[in-house]
Amino acid sequence: MKPIRVFVGFDSREAVAYHTFCQSVLEKASAPVSFVPLAANTLAKVYDRTTPHDGSNAFTYSRFLVPFLCGFDGWALFADGDMVCNADICDLFSLADASKAVSVVKHDYKTKHPVKYLGAPNPDYEKKNWSSLILWNCGHPANEALTPQMVSTMQGKYLHRFMWLKDEHIGALPRTWNWLTSEYVKHSAAIHHQTIGSPAFRDYADCDHAELWHAAFLRAVHAEGEDPVEMARRAKERAWQ
Numbered sequence: 127m128k129p130i131r132v133f134v135g136f137d138s139r140e141a142v143a144y145h146t147f148c149q150s151v152l153e154k155a156s157a158p159v160s161f162v163p164l165a166a167n168t169l170a171k172v173y174d175r176t177t178p179h180d181g182s183n184a185f186t187y188s189r190f191l192v193p194f195l196c197g198f199d200g201w202a203l204f205a206d207g208d209m210v211c212n213a214d215i216c217d218l219f220s221l222a223d224a225s226k227a228v229s230v231v232k233h234d235y236k237t238k239h240p241v242k243y244l245g246a247p248n249p250d251y252e253k254k255n256w257s258s259l260i261l262w263n264c265g266h267p268a269n270e271a272l273t274p275q276m277v278s279t280m281q282g283k284y285l286h287r288f289m290w291l292k293d294e295h296i297g298a299l300p301r302t303w304n305w306l307t308s309e310y311v312k313h314s315a316a317i318h319h320q321t322i323g324s325p326a327f328r329d330y331a332d333c334d335h336a337e338l339w340h341a342a343f344l345r346a347v348h349a350e351g352e353d354p355v356e357m358a359r360r361a362k363e364r365a366w367q
Contacts, residue, residue: 133203140207140327151215173187175187194273199265200264201263201264203259206319218261226297229263237249237309242323251283253287308321
């Protein structure tokens with residue numbers, strides 16, 4: 127059995143989000159999972175766009191390298207780091223459609239929040255948040271266009287609007303697999319996406335479904351016989367010494 131491949135956006139400004147998301151996936155998964163953090167420092171020799179020019183996070187463009195990193199073969203998932211998984215990730219892979227180059231949740235909304243975490247602007251645009259979770263058919267011929275050179279040079283709107291693909295090559299996933307908390311009404315979902323700001327940030331510590339994120343975080347830093355809240359406090363104190 128080959129592990130399912132999950133590429134996760136990693137930004138050092140909210141590293142805890144990556145680890146919390148991975149924790150939530152592992153807890154529910156019914157098959158082996160292989161995680162790959164899309165950390166800018168690890169990709170510096172792959173392409174030359176490790177510092178975003180028109181994006182809000184460090185993995186704005188690297189998500190489009192997933193087919194290349196997989197040797198243009200098999201299936202893989204990309205997910206933003208600011209998510210919590212509440213269901214078996216294998217159920218998402220079961221929705222794979224070999225006729226599609228990608229499958230995404232096709233959001234159609236206007237944001238309620240013109241500014242998001244760390245003061246970043248949050249404008250509306252076509253296909254907004256479609257690329258925040260992508261089920262990649264890495265071996266689809268259309269994805270061979272996504273070379274490191276192409277990802278390094280193309281405009282963000284070209285990539286995030288999937289303009290290298292024909293419309294019929296973009297599959298649709300149920301919205302429950304990328305539920306935009308604080309944008310959509312509060313509702314249970316397979317994946318809650320804290321797109322406005324991770325509860326790791328004080329300003330969003332009490333946003334919709336934040337309790338699920340905090341619970342996953344505490345389990346991620348759990349050690350038998352230790353209070354995870356106290357462990358987190360001690361870690362914070364040591365970090366500032």
